[in-house]
Amino acid sequence: MTLWTAIVLACAATYLTKLAGYAAPARWLQNPRMARVAGAITVALLSALTVMNTFAAGTALVLDARLAALGVAALALWLRLPFLLVVVLGAAAAGLVRWLG
Amino acid sequence: MNPSPPTLRPATWTPAIRMGLSIAAATGFYGISFGALAVAAGLTVWQAMALSLLMFTGGSQFAFIGVIAGGGAGSAAMGAAALLGVRNAVYGMQLNGMLAPTGWRKAVAAQLTIDESAATAAGQTAPDEQQRGFWTAGLGVFVLWNLFTLLGAVLGDALGDPRRWGLDGAAVAAFLALLWPRLKQREPVALAVVCGVVTALAVPLVPPGLPILLAAVVGAAWGWWVRSPDAPSVREEAAT
Numbered sequence: 001m002t003l004w005t006a007i008v009l010a011c012a013a014t015y016l017t018k019l020a021g022y023a024a025p026a027r028w029l030q031n032p033r034m035a036r037v038a039g040a041i042t043v044a045l046l047s048a049l050t051v052m053n054t055f056a057a058g059t060a061l062v063l064d065a066r067l068a069a070l071g072v073a074a075l076a077l078w079l080r081l082p083f084l085l086v087v088v089l090g091a092a093a094a095g096l097v098r099w100l101g
Numbered sequence: 102m103n104p105s106p107p108t109l110r111p112a113t114w115t116p117a118i119r120m121g122l123s124i125a126a127a128t129g130f131y132g133i134s135f136g137a138l139a140v141a142a143g144l145t146v147w148q149a150m151a152l153s154l155l156m157f158t159g160g161s162q163f164a165f166i167g168v169i170a171g172g173g174a175g176s177a178a179m180g181a182a183a184l185l186g187v188r189n190a191v192y193g194m195q196l197n198g199m200l201a202p203t204g205w206r207k208a209v210a211a212q213l214t215i216d217e218s219a220a221t222a223a224g225q226t227a228p229d230e231q232q233r234g235f236w237t238a239g240l241g242v243f244v245l246w247n248l249f250t251l252l253g254a255v256l257g258d259a260l261g262d263p264r265r266w267g268l269d270g271a272a273v274a275a276f277l278a279l280l281w282p283r284l285k286q287r288e289p290v291a292l293a294v295v296c297g298v299v300t301a302l303a304v305p306l307v308p309p310g311l312p313i314l315l316a317a318v319v320g321a322a323w324g325w326w327v328r329s330p331d332a333p334s335v336r337e338e339a340a341t
Contacts, residue, residue, distance in 0.1 A: 006175025011155035021193015037324035044320025046280035047293035069270025090274020094266030
């Protein structure tokens, strides 16, 4: 599958998901299990993406400058800094560690 | 007042409009990081723009480029984006009950259904304020998110090697920042730790991209079977 095909199909899938919500019978909302599954999938995926982007290099696990980005971002979030600043500080930490190393 | 069509008459500067605009400003700007990370992941400026215009749900967009950046296949990126968009169906059901859009407005409302517009509408009590809140936040974020995606993609393209500028570190920080507001209770923290470990263990064993989908399966099973009072629910999510 080319990248463009994946983009178009993924966009179609997310739009149809949104539209399906508007088409679903209201009584489905009474089932809190639906909301729990959606919430748990969101947490699971974001955690997996964080771990993969920090430690994965292809199919190997490595410790590199990205670990500094993770630590600095966690500190920034704990200090309740805004999203953009957290991202900039993460980039700065990784860039600085590479520049020093 | 009857559920009015989405004609935003700025005659009244209502609380819902003010909230929608401030949320649009607060979140629209981080389209700049999405644009920069998308080109760092290997997408063209046009591909980054296609995701912001057509997909328009931040978490799914970050997931898509996150899988591509990790060397995953397009199909795995598609799967991760689609699964992260599942919560939008829950928002859609809630918003359909609140706003009752008809005809072409339903098609447009569906595309504008994201964390921020759902949260702004849900934060209002009067039906006409729910309408104003949803459409102000939805359209506001859409315009700013796309403008700043373009800016970020063009700037990122001009930067050259993204690793030299720590852009892979920016991706790490962005995902952690998206996850952070959902970790206010013990159970989502436990789920996040389990899924993080599953992902790390799976990375050397399966093709790139699949560890993320494996974590999604664990999350779905967790949501289906674990019944705890502080289980993560889309309803409690703060706007991200």
